[in-house]
Amino acid sequence: MLLIECPHCGPRNETEYHYGGEAHVPYPQDPFQLTDQQWAEYLFYRSNPKGLIAERWVHSAGCRRWFNAVRDTVTYEVKAVYRVGDPRPSLDDHPAQTTTSTTSSTSTTGTSSTTPTGGTS
Amino acid sequence: MAEQILTDIRPLRRSPLADLTDLMAQASVTGERGVRLREIPFLNMVGIRVQPGSDAAQNVTSVVGLPLPSGHGQVTGDTDTAAILWQGPDEFLLVSPDALAAEIGPPGARRGLPDDAAAPADAARVALAGGVASRPATDSAAGPAGGADQENLGAAPTLSTHPLTQELSRAMAGHKQRSHVVDLSANRTTLELSGPSARAVLEKGCPLDLHPRVFGPGTAVSTTLGLVQVLLWQTDEQTWRIMPRSSFAVYIAQWLMDAMTEFASQEVA
Numbered sequence A: 001m002l003l004i005e006c007p008h009c010g011p012r013n014e015t016e017y018h019y020g021g022e023a024h025v026p027y028p029q030d031p032f033q034l035t036d037q038q039w040a041e042y043l044f045y046r047s048n049p050k051g052l053i054a055e056r057w058v059h060s061a062g063c064r065r066w067f068n069a070v071r072d073t074v075t076y077e078v079k080a081v082y083r084v085g086d087p088r089p090s091l092d093d094h095p096a097q098t099t100t101s102t103t104s105s106t107s108t109t110g111t112s113s114t115t116p117t118g119g120t121s
Numbered sequence B: 001m002a003e004q005i006l007t008d009i010r011p012l013r014r015s016p017l018a019d020l021t022d023l024m025a026q027a028s029v030t031g032e033r034g035v036r037l038r039e040i041p042f043l044n045m046v047g048i049r050v051q052p053g054s055d056a057a058q059n060v061t062s063v064v065g066l067p068l069p070s071g072h073g074q075v076t077g078d079t080d081t082a083a084i085l086w087q088g089p090d091e092f093l094l095v096s097p098d099a100l101a102a103e104i105g106p107p108g109a110r111r112g113l114p115d116d117a118a119a120p121a122d123a124a125r126v127a128l129a130g131g132v133a134s135r136p137a138t139d140s141a142a143g144p145a146g147g148a149d150q151e152n153l154g155a156a157p158t159l160s161t162h163p164l165t166q167e168l169s170r171a172m173a174g175h176k177q178r179s180h181v182v183d184l185s186a187n188r189t190t191l192e193l194s195g196p197s198a199r200a201v202l203e204k205g206c207p208l209d210l211h212p213r214v215f216g217p218g219t220a221v222s223t224t225l226g227l228v229q230v231l232l233w234q235t236d237e238q239t240w241r242i243m244p245r246s247s248f249a250v251y252i253a254q255w256l257m258d259a260m261t262e263f264a265s266q267e268v269a
Helices: A036-044 A095-112 B002-007 B018-027 B055-064 B099-103 B115-133 B135-142 B163-172 B198-202 B246-264
Strands: A003-006 A010-013 A018-022 A052-058 A066-072 A078-083 B036-040 B044-049 B075-077 B083-088 B091-096 B180-183 B190-194 B219-225 B228-236 B239-244
Touching: A003 A078, B018 B036, B018 B246, B036 B246, B044 B163, B055 B163, B083 B219, B091 B163, B163 B180, B190 B198, B190 B246, B198 B239, B198 B246, B219 B239, B228 B246, B239 B246
Parallel strands: none
Antiparallel strands: A003 A010, A018 A052, A052 A066, A066 A078, B036 B190, B044 B091, B044 B180, B075 B083, B083 B091, B190 B239, B219 B228, B228 B239
């Protein structure tokens, strides 16, 4: 059971939340310009890092608000929570996470390069 | 015609737990390990969404006469008149007694009411009269022409018969800021669990820490009990209100009755 800290309600059990997939996946500025493959990559391809990942969660049994959380996929530890619209907090200064966070940022770059028309995160 | 139908809906309405009233009374336990369960049906509940600090929030405060709770778990007001529960950063739930029971009531019932219960009923009747008077304006604004030269006061007519809801709705109508007032009375019903063992019963199925050092009277949170989402509101040292959605009410009542069973017998040493 994960203990996730809602930005509004404080720490609550995982069962009160629902998962919303990876955060900061930019919607293509002009989806009609994408090839089928690029569209499929926008829809289905995620960074899947070993280490830190930014995810969307909704506190469905509590305040029913969406927020973002940075979670370590190795330890399941939730490192940070922040509100939707806020930038992903930089956690690179964590000594034990140096390798994994590099992997994570590389993968994120890889995802956004599949949308050549760019977008906003 | 419609007015006549709406003047007395008491014989028509039926609470979600009407069938379980006797069972809940039978399951209640007295004594030092006691715990009692009952339904408080037909409480008036109004969903309010406003940005705290805005003019709309000020409107709510002046109509209800209570400040908005400022954060998670907080409640302003009391169970006898009205209370506002924090639901989210811009979302609140106003809970007040069933005005219809006090307002119309069975013949002779009003005489038996204590003074403090009669006072809100009087206020309610005044507000109700205002609500009827404003109805023609609401109808004309809702017409295809959009009303004559009237200000769009009927932008958000409420179907609620509760005077406080009507008053709130009128106060918010035409407001430029984003806000809404919705009668949610039928959304949830209310169970009251009380007694020395009430907390022990809840702790069997609620993931939150309900110990007095964390949770206390005047705290209300949205959480889960058993398998479903409920509002949990501690109104007194040993009294809790559990507000499940109506369709989950039977499940919650039966879950609670089951959890209460062990307190009817001696504690196993």
